[in-house]
Amino acid sequence: MLFRSPGIFAAVLAARQSRLGWFCFWVLLVLSCKVVLSLTVAAMGVWLLFSERRRWYGLLALAAGVCWFVIATQFFIPRYSGIEAAGVFRYAYLGNSVLEIIQNLFLKPYLLFGQVFSWGTLEYLIFLFLPVAWGMARPSLVFLIPALPTLAINILSESSAQRNLVQHYSVPLLPFLFLAAIAT
Numbered sequence: 001m002l003f004r005s006p007g008i009f010a011a012v013l014a015a016r017q018s019r020l021g022w023f024c025f026w027v028l029l030v031l032s033c034k035v036v037l038s039l040t041v042a043a044m045g046v047w048l049l050f051s052e053r054r055r056w057y058g059l060l061a062l063a064a065g066v067c068w069f070v071i072a073t074q075f076f077i078p079r080y081s082g083i084e085a086a087g088v089f090r091y092a093y094l095g096n097s098v099l100e101i102i103q104n105l106f107l108k109p110y111l112l113f114g115q116v117f118s119w120g121t122l123e124y125l126i127f128l129f130l131p132v133a134w135g136m137a138r139p140s141l142v143f144l145i146p147a148l149p150t151l152a153i154n155i156l157s158e159s160s161a162q163r164n165l166v167q168h169y170s171v172p173l174l175p176f177l178f179l180a181a182i183a184t
Contacts, residue, residue, distance in 0.1 A: 004033045008040070008146075008175040015048055015057040023057055027064055035072040036087070039149035040172045041065035047145040073098045090157040112156065121155050124163035128170060128177075135181030143180035147173045 011026035030037050042065025049058025088098060094111055095101040104111060115121065129136070150172045154162040162169040 004030055004037060005171055005175050007033070008044070008172065011041075011044070011061070012175070012179065015052065015054050015061075018054075020056070020060075024060065027061055031064060031068050035069065035077070036150075036153065037172060038065045038069035038072065039153070040146055042069065043149050044146035047142070051142045051145065087157075090159045090162065093158065094156070115156055115158070120160060120163050124154065124165075127165050128173065132177050132181050135184045137184040140180040140183035143176050143183055145176075147176040 007026045007030040011023055011030060014020075014023035014026055027041055030041055042062050045058045045060070045062025045065055047058070048054040048061060052058070088096065088101065091101050093115070094104045094108075150170070154169050157163070157169075161167045
């Protein structure tokens with residue numbers, strides 16, 4: 001877990017410098033830190049593909065993120081732990097498995113309203129964005145695309161710890177907040 005933020009920064013730097021080997025190394029290192037980071041890597045792939053115009057880097061990150069998420073949540077975790085992914089209980093109002101949660105996000109979006117439009121979520125967003133709001137210009141908001149999965153996961157969780165900057169759950173957002181401020 002030590003390398004998740006530096007690894008994300010290093011992967012972005014490697015992509016921008018067209019260093020494919022280093023990019024793959026850093027993406028794999030980030031993926032090895034925590035399964036949920038696969039969603040961040042996949043979103044980083046979308047950002048690299050469409051915003052940065054780094055086609056191969058974007059496709060590699062997107063494929064690696066999606067593949068690792070599916071393999072880890074549908075094969076490794078259930079097979080070796082005997083249960084569903086550990087964090088599923090935080091989203092019990094959406095379903096009892098990763099696939100059911102994803103399905104309900106699209107088929108039953110009304111389930112989200114109570115969680116998304118709450119004081120806890122508003123407070124979390126204020127504390128998260130207020131310190132860097134001075135450095136956010138409209139063109140630099142594209143740097144927040146890779147942060148969207150982590151932001152969504154934290155907002156949708158029933159656990160208030162995930163909407164709290166004291167815990168580690170918001171750490172994957174930091175590289176992209178910093179990149180947005182730097183770009184401004």
